[in-house]
Amino acid sequence: MNKVVFILNEHAGRGRAKKIWASWKEKIDFPYTCYVTEYRGHATNIARECAQYREGDLLIIAIGGDGTVHEIISGITNYDHVRVGVISAGSGNDFGRTFSVFKTVEQLQMYARNLYTYEKLDFGLLTTKENKFGFVNNAGFGFDAKVGHSVNNSSWKKWLNVLGLGKIAYILFVVKELLTFTRFSFTLHTGKDTLKFDDVWFFVVCNQPFFGGGMKISPQSRPNDQLIEMTVVSKLAKWKLLFIFGTVFFGKHTKYKEVKQFQASNFTIMMHDQVYGHVDGEFSCLTEPDHRYSFSVQSKAWNLAKPISKGVKK
Template sequence: MNNVVIIVNEVAGQGRAKKLWESWKDRLPFSFTLFKTEYSGHATAISKEYADASQEPLLIIAIGGDGTIHEILSGLIGYNHVRVGVVSAGSGNDFGRTFFVFKTIEQLNEYVLEFQSSEYMDMGTLKTNSEKFHFVNNAGFGFDAHVVYAANNSSWKKWLNRLGLGKLVYILYLVKELFCFQKFSFSLLNKEDEIKFEDVWFITVCNQPYFGGGMKISPSSLPNDSLIELTIVHHLKRTKLLFIFGTVFFGKHTAYKEIKQIQAKEFTIQMNDEVYGHVDGEFSCMTTPGSTFTFKVESDAWNLAKPPSKRS
């Protein structure tokens, strides 16, 4: 068995990953095993199968978007002998804004042939009454999750993807939901008391600063500090949300009183309404009134492949 496995999601980035792989595949001076994902969850199954098959050092290289990376890492929690290298080739690429990624074929070749270095990173978890989800970037409930769900299930998305305009569908639904979204309430629970938040647009728990294709929602988040950050947007008028929206790309939104951020190792919340949820930008679940959810950080959960001189 080769100790290098490459997993390519050819549809990522509206075909960008496929084009990149086609230009790189004959220029790799090392042996490898190649897989091309065929269905949702395939990357998780591949990575877990190979991690289970051998205790020898293993390098898995992901070529795709944030969804592909999420799947691979979900299959590798706790496998200390596996390093994960990433070539970002998706649409949003929030992962690559914080974590080290291979930007050129020369970087990748040099790493495989000369380095064995890596750095442990944290992983977030979202636990419901019946399921447990992992996230490397962020997870949450509310407006953003509703927009993603509506856009991903829209008949417009495939049509716009064929024109190379797939991102427009998210903008269209963002504008639509800005006027239609029904705000919700939830309670933040801890050992001492219960804090209720009303008129909430969304709540997001982050392991790194970025979400939504470059929005710096949680500027203080670090992916290896054994902490996660909760961002709450509430009591915000619709017109002001539109005004604040642009400031999120620069992390300046935190100055507004309607934005609350809390740092901890764990958060437990109780939802009071039906709200869409997401993990790393993919639909996770729909809440029900009275349901509880726990966010936690798992320290040193996976190994990021990176040259020794690079810092995350």
């Protein structure tokens, strides 16, 4: 196996990933292997198999959106000989707003010839009664997860994507859920305090600042500090929720009394209602009333390949 492997999601960014790869591969001057994903979770399986098969240094390059990156990193955590690089080609690309990504073929070729400058980073973990879900960016429950689940399972989105109007589907479901969403309650255990939250729209636990395509939901989050941050939005009028969403892009929402933030290495929550959940924007589970769920952080769990620049050490 070559020491450089590309994992391509041709459908990411409504075909943008496929176009980028078609352009880049003509210029690449080093040996590589390329795999094309065929189903959800395929990138995880490919990445894990490559990590297990090759014992020497391995560079895996993701070509796709946040979902593709999430799958690949989920497959290689704790394989210390593997580096993950990213060519952002999705719709939201929250990963690329915080983490280093390859922006040109020349940058990638320079890196491939001088392996390996990298950074060890944290990986979040949501643990339920039956499963464990990893996350690179964030995970949570509530309004945003329900909107995302509705959009991803809508026949409207497929038709609108064909017309290049996929974002309209998201707007339509935001309006729908704003009118129909049932707010929920949960109890948070931080290790120091036990806090009950009622009339909750959503909460999200973050490993980096951004979610939802550029919203700076957790300004203090850092992916290498062995900590995670929780943001809770509750007791908020519908009209004000829309207004606050507008301020999130600038990280100004934290000044509102309806927005609470906490920082810790782990959180345990007791959900009191059935609520939709997500990890890195993908559906995770439906919560069961009066069941416990926990969020934690795995320190230095994976290696990010970083474009070579001055002042960066191997």
